[in-house]
Amino acid sequence: MDKFTTLTGVAAPLPMLNVDTDMIIPKQHLKTIKRTGLGAVLFEELRFTLDGTEIPDFVLNRSPYRDAHILVTGDNFGCGSSREHAPWALLDFGIRCIVAPSFADIFFNNCFKNGILPIALPAAQVEVLTADAQNPDTATLTVDLPAQTMRRANGETLAFEVDAFRKNCLLNGLDDISLTLQHEAAIAAFEQRQRQQKPWLWTSAIA
Template structure:
């Protein structure tokens, strides 16, 4: 998993509440267990019409936001089913940070396990960032995980809270497997000891 330290990128505004995981990645794309390749289907039913043509007024289809790395969204983002494909699709598209007033718990935790930083802020602060994001390619925010700050285009900053353990994992690029491998020496030592003490196992 790629570490998340500081991200400066274009912020795309998605002022919708209750964006569920089926909106993020519709059910017909859940057949794969590969983490890559899902970005093209992100928000599929909002990005494309029935013939597969782009819906030009959807935010991520607009030229200014095609390379967005930050998403500013409405309340209860990531609700619905617990599919891990949702953060996979966001990450594969290029989104590394989602800012919203609140998140569904499972989606929120899945983001951290896949290298995405979800930031929950009070509605008034999200409104400020949403307004910034409306400025198109000029809507560049800087998210600094170490200092837990978001720097707006005008230079002002907004602070955010993040769980210390989740912060450690993101800063060091540690998913569940990476966390286990941090203990590789201790695991090897235990296995050697156990083999001597209980050779019949």
């Protein structure tokens, strides 16, 4: 997983409440186990007509938001089913940070496990950032994870909270597998002891 330290990028405004995971990535695209290629169908039913034509009014179909790395959105983002394809699609599109007043719990956890920083802020602050994002001239936002601040285009900074363990994982690019591999030496030592103490566990059951 890529490390997350500081991020400066265009913030796309999506002032919608209760954006669910089926809206983020429709169910027909859940058959793949690959994490790549899903950005093309992110928000598919909002971005495209049935024949695949872009809907010009949707924010991610407009400049400069086609290249957005930050999403500013509404309450309860990521609700619905627990599909991990939702953060996969956002990440594949280029979104590394999502700002909202609140998130669905499972989606929130899945973001951290995939290198996306979800930031919960008071609704009044999200409204300010949404207004910034709606103007292309002020849509650029800088997120500083070590300092836990966001800097608006006018220079004002907003502080945010993040769990220390999750912060460390993002800063160091540690997903669940990487965290386990940090204990690789201890795991190997345990296996060696077990081979000696309980060799039958390491013997094939097939004669």
